[in-house]
Amino acid sequence: xxxxxxxxxxxxxxxxxxxxxxxxxxxxxxxxxxxxxxxxxxxxxxxxxxxxxxxxxxxxxxxxxxxxxxxxxxxxxxxxxxxxxxxxxxxxxxxxxxxxxxxxxxxxxxxxxxxxxxxxxxxxxxxxxxxxxxxxxxxxxxxxxxxxxxxxxxxxxxxxxxxxxxxxxxxxxxxxxxxxxxxxxxxxxxxxxxxxxxxxxxxxxxxxxxxxxxxxxxxxxxxxxxxxxxxxxxxxxxxxxxxxxxxxxxxxxxxxxxxxxxxxxxxxxxxxxxxxxxxxxxxxxxxxxxxxxxxxxxxxxxxxxxxxxxxxxxxxxxxxxxxxxxxxxxxxxxxxxxxxxxxxxxxxxxxxxxxxxxxxxxxxxxxxxxxxxxxxxxxxxxxxxxxxxxxxxxxxxxxxxxxxxxxxxxxxxxxxxxxxxxxxxxxxxxxxxxxxxxxxxxxxxxxxxxxxxxxxxxxxxxxxxxxxxxxxxxxxxxxxxxxxxxxxxxxxxxxxxxxxxxxxxxxxxxxxxxxxxxxxxxxxxxxxxxxxxxxxxxxxx
Amino acid sequence: xxxxxxxxxxxxxxxxxxxxxxxxxxxxxxxxxxxxxxxxxxxxxxxxxxxxxxxxxxxxxxxxxxxxxxxxxxxxxxxxxxxxxxxxxxxxxxxxxxxxxxxxxxxxxxxxxxxxxxxxxxxxxxxxxxxxxxxxxxxxxxxxxxxxxxxxxxxxxxxxxxxxxxxxxxxxxxxxx
Numbered sequence: 001x002x003x004x005x006x007x008x009x010x011x012x013x014x015x016x017x018x019x020x021x022x023x024x025x026x027x028x029x030x031x032x033x034x035x036x037x038x039x040x041x042x043x044x045x046x047x048x049x050x051x052x053x054x055x056x057x058x059x060x061x062x063x064x065x066x067x068x069x070x071x072x073x074x075x076x077x078x079x080x081x082x083x084x085x086x087x088x089x090x091x092x093x094x095x096x097x098x099x100x101x102x103x104x105x106x107x108x109x110x111x112x113x114x115x116x117x118x119x120x121x122x123x124x125x126x127x128x129x130x131x132x133x134x135x136x137x138x139x140x141x142x143x144x145x146x147x148x149x150x151x152x153x154x155x156x157x158x159x160x161x162x163x164x165x166x167x168x169x170x171x172x173x174x175x176x177x178x179x180x181x182x183x184x185x186x187x188x189x190x191x192x193x194x195x196x197x198x199x200x201x202x203x204x205x206x207x208x209x210x211x212x213x214x215x216x217x218x219x220x221x222x223x224x225x226x227x228x229x230x231x232x233x234x235x236x237x238x239x240x241x242x243x244x245x246x247x248x249x250x251x252x253x254x255x256x257x258x259x260x261x262x263x264x265x266x267x268x269x270x271x272x273x274x275x276x277x278x279x280x281x282x283x284x285x286x287x288x289x290x291x292x293x294x295x296x297x298x299x300x301x302x303x304x305x306x307x308x309x310x311x312x313x314x315x316x317x318x319x320x321x322x323x324x325x326x327x328x329x330x331x332x333x334x335x336x337x338x339x340x341x342x343x344x345x346x347x348x349x350x351x352x353x354x355x356x357x358x359x360x361x362x363x364x365x366x367x368x369x370x371x372x373x374x375x376x377x378x379x380x381x382x383x384x385x386x387x388x389x390x391x392x393x394x395x396x397x398x399x400x401x402x403x404x405x406x407x408x409x410x411x412x413x414x415x416x417x418x419x420x421x422x423x424x425x426x427x428x429x430x431x432x433x434x435x436x437x438x439x440x441x442x443x444x445x446x447x448x449x450x451x452x453x454x455x456x457x458x459x460x461x462x463x464x465x466x467x468x469x470x471x472x473x474x475x476x477x478x479x480x481x482x483x484x485x486x487x488x489x490x491x492x493x494x495x496x497x498x499x500x501x502x503x504x505x506x507x508x509x510x511x512x513x514x515x516x517x518x519x520x521x522x523x524x525x526x527x528x529x530x531x532x533x534x535x536x537x538x539x540x541x
Numbered sequence: 542x543x544x545x546x547x548x549x550x551x552x553x554x555x556x557x558x559x560x561x562x563x564x565x566x567x568x569x570x571x572x573x574x575x576x577x578x579x580x581x582x583x584x585x586x587x588x589x590x591x592x593x594x595x596x597x598x599x600x601x602x603x604x605x606x607x608x609x610x611x612x613x614x615x616x617x618x619x620x621x622x623x624x625x626x627x628x629x630x631x632x633x634x635x636x637x638x639x640x641x642x643x644x645x646x647x648x649x650x651x652x653x654x655x656x657x658x659x660x661x662x663x664x665x666x667x668x669x670x671x672x673x674x675x676x677x678x679x680x681x682x683x684x685x686x687x688x689x690x691x692x693x694x695x696x697x698x699x700x701x702x703x704x705x706x707x708x709x710x711x712x713x714x715x716x717x718x
Contacts, residue, residue, distance in 0.1 A: 111620030111669045112646040141645065220636045220646050223621045 002080035005057060006030055007087055013078060021073025021084050022050055030086050033095060033124045035209045036161035037074035040266045041170060045072040047161050049124065051094040053085040070094045099129035102159050107139040115211030117224040121159065148196035150270060151204060151213055153188055158212035160186050164204035171267065173363040174198040199368060202273045206256060217274055222253045230476035231258060231525060233463050235326065235456035236272035238371040240465030243268060245457050245476035252276045252457060252477060260526045262469055269368045278415050279455040284438055286482040289450040302484050306492050309449060313342050316407030316432040320347035320396045323383055325373035326413030327486060328461025330505040332382040334490035335411060340386060347405060348383050349393045352418050369466055378464030381515045401426040411486065412437030413453050419443045436486060454485035460502035461487060464530060470519050471527035598677035598707050602660045605653050606699035608672050608709050615697060616672035619648040623664035623673055631657035632664060651693040655681060674710060676703045
C-alpha cells in the first residue's frame with residue numbers, strides 16, 4: 001500500500017487510487033484551502049491558494065528531501081513516499097499573499113452579497129489572510145451583467161478560478177462561458193448573443209467559491225445563515241438527485257445538489273433546482289372536503305374525516321386504487337395494505353406516469369429523465385408485490401366505467417395536469433371516489449372526498465430512482481395547515497399507534513418484499529442499491 | 542471539595558467593639574446621608590408636566606430611525622445584519638433589487654416591532670452603512686399593538702422629525718455619509 005506523509009502523519013492510500021495533495025490531506029484531517037480545484041472538474045492550478053511544501057522520502061534510507069519552493073497541492077499527485085507539509089511558515093506566508101492579492105480589487109460589499117456566510121473568500125481570509133488591508137483601493141460596488149435567464153455575474157467579485165468556464169466545457173459540453181481580456185483585466189463573459197442557457201446552468205452558482213455568480217431566482221431573497229439545510233431527494237424526474245432543501249420558517253428558498261457519487265455526483269439540473277415552486281403555489285388545495293348529500297362540498301376535519309372515510313370505504317363494495325408514482329415507497333405500501341385490508345380483492349395499479357419529452361444525457365453522463373416522477377420503480381415494485389395479476393391504470397378505469405368497481409382511491413401529487421375530462425368521466429361512475437392531490441383536476445372536481453396531498457419536501461419516506469437506488473429522506477418543511485401527508489393518513493386509517501414512522505414501514509417492506517431487502521439496514525445518505533440484492537437472488541435461485 | 546481542603550481559608554466574624562455594639566456609628570452615618578439629601582438640589586422631575594433632560598442624546602437608546610442618504614433615499618441596503626444581531630427578533634426586512642443605478646439592493650419593507658424591542662442598540666452597532674440609529678425619543682406610546690410595529694415610512698419619518706435636533710452620527714464617527 002502506498003504511504004503518503006502529511007504533516008508528519010503517515011496515510012495509507014489504495015494501490016490504484018489517484019489522489020492529489022488536497023484529497024490526501026483531507027484524509028489526514030487537514031484542510032488545504034483551494035478555490036479553483038473541484039473534484040468534478042479538470043485541474044488548472046490557477047488560484048494558487050492550495051500551495052504546500054512537498055518532497056519525497058527515500059524508501060531505502062528514510063531520508064526526506066523537500067522541494068525548495070511551494071507547489072499547488074491540487075496538481076501534485078500523492079504517490080508512495082510523497083511528503084506534504086501544509087502548516088509551515090512558508091505555506092502560511094504564501095496563502096496570506098494569495099489572499100491579499102485576491103482581495104486587492106475585491107469589492108467590500110459582503111453586506112449585500114448573497115454568498116456572504118458561505119463564501120470561501122470570507123472563510124479563507126478569516127483563517128489565512130492578513131488582518132489589515134495594505135492597498136488603499138476601496139471598491140464598494142461591483143459591476144453586474146446577466147449571463148442568462150438563471151445566472152447573473154457580479155464581475156468585480158470574481159477571483160478567476162474558472163470553475164464555471166470548465167463546467168460548461170467539461171460537464172454540459174455547451175461552452176457558453178469564457179474568459180475575456182488578459183492579466184489583471186480578466187473577466188468571465190459569454191459570447192455575444194449566446195447567453196448561458198443550458199439545462200444545468202444553475203450549477204455554476206454552486207461552483208462559484210465567491211459571490212461572483214448569483215442565482216437570479218434566489219437573488220436577495222434570503223441571507224444564507226437564516227436557512228436550515230435538510231437532506232432531500234429531488235422529485236423532478238426519475239434520476240432522483242440527492243439535494244439539500246434550504247428553508248426558513250417552512251418556506252423553501254432554494255434546492256442545492258448534495259454530493260452523491262452514485263446518482264448525481266455534484267450536479268443537478270435547473271428543472272429540479274427550480275422545481276419546488278409548486279409547493280408554495282397559491283393554487284394548492286389546502287382543505288379536505290366531502291361531498292354532502294345535498295351535492296355541495298362541506299369542509300371536514302381530519303379527526304372526524306378518517307372515521308367516515310373508513311366507513312364509506314367499507315360500505316363501497318369492490319375497491320380499486322391508483323397508486324401515484326409521486327408517493328414514497330412507504331406510502332404506496334400503506335395505501336395498498338389499507339385497500340387490501342378493507343377489500344382483499346381490491347384492484348391496485350400504478351397511476352399514470354408523467355413522461356415529457358425524451359431523456360437528455362450530458363457528455364459527463366448526467367441525465368435528465370423524461371419520466372417526471374421520482375418513484376416509479378418503488379411504487380411498481382410495491383404494487384407488483386401485492387398484485388397477483390398485472391393491471392394497468394387504464395384497465396382499472398375501464399373496470400370502474402363498467403361498474404365492476406364501486407370505490408376508487410386516486411392518489412395524485414402531480415405537478416402538471418395528469419387527468420383529462422374523459423378520465424374523470426370514467427372515474428365519476430364510481431359511487432365513492434377519493435382523490436388525494438396537490439392541485440385540483442377534472443377528477444378532483446367529481447370526487448366524493450377531496451383530500452389535499454403533501455409535496456415532496458413535506459413528507460418522510462424513500463424514493464427508488466431509475467437505477468434502482470433507494471434514498472430515504474425526512475421532511476424539510478411542515479405542510480400548510482389543513483394538509484395531512486399521505487403517510488400520516490394511511491397510518492391513522494390502518495389504526496396504527498402513535499405517529500407515522502416511515503422507518504418502521506420501510507422495515508416491514510424490506511421484510512415482505514425481496515426487492516427491498518437491501519433497505520433492511522439503515523439507509524446511508526447516498527442511498528442503497530436495491531439491484532445488488534436482486535442479483536444475489538438470481539444467483540441463489 | 543472537602544472541609545479539610547487546604548485551599549479553603551476559614552475566616553471568622555470580627556468582634557464588635559463597644560461603640561459597634563451600641564449601633565452609634567451606623568445611626569450617625571445614616572442620619573448624615575438623610576441630612577445631605579435634605580439640603581442637596583432635587584433631581585426628581587415631575588413628568589409629564591416637566592420634560593426630563595437627556596444628558597447625551599448621542600448615546601441614548603430610544604425609538605429607532607432609518608436614515609436617508611444624500612438623495613433622500615433610504616440608506617439601508619437590506620443586508621439583514623441588524624435582524625441577525627437583534628436578540629429580540631423584532632426586525633423584519635424584505636430585500637429586493639434596487640431600482641437605482643448606483644445601488645444593488647434595498648429594503649422593500651422594513652418593520653420593527655417597537656414593543657418587542659429591548660432597546661439594546663445592537664442593530665445600530667451591526668449596521669455597516671449606519672442606516673439604523675436609535676434616537677433620544679423616549680416617550681413612545683400607542684393605542685394598539687399594530688400601531689407599535691413601525692414600517693419603513695414611519696421609521697423614515699422619525700428621521701425627518703429628529704434629523705435637525707440629532708444629526709446623523711456617522712460622518713462624525715467616521716462612518717459613511
